Amino acid sequence: MENDIPDGDQELENYEIATELSEDDKHLLDMIQQLLEPCDRITYGERQREVAAKLGKSVRTVRRLVKKWEQEGLAALQTTRRADKGKRRIDSDWQQFIIKTYKEGNENGKRITPQQVAIRVEAKASELTG
Secondary structure (H helix, E strand, C coil): CCCCCCCCCCCCCCCCCCCCCCHHHHHHHHHHHHHHCCCCHHHHHHHHHHHHHHHCCCHHHHHHHHHHHHHHHHHHHCCCCCCCCCCCCCCHHHHHHHHHHHHHHCCCCCCCCHHHHHHHHHHHHHHHHC
């Protein structure tokens, strides 16, 4: 019989039990519970649109959230935070090069696209490593 808990050397840290929800997650739970109450198709569609509007999401996203709730339960509602949120993922020297290239490419009536900037960045990287 298969079980979801990893064997021996695999890390157990990835498995956590949802014990506390943030205010946003509680709000989301309330919205999903509204959709789980029995009703006819027309009313359900109206509820989906209302919930989507209240959450600032599309109806499709709301459907996905309900499906995830049905599959995973409470764990589905816990929002994950990116570890790198607010941190730059590019070296400041490269960032300055990209901005400089873009600005220079758009002076005096010239126009450079982001794709053209990317090509110049690739060429500069090849030059430095080559």
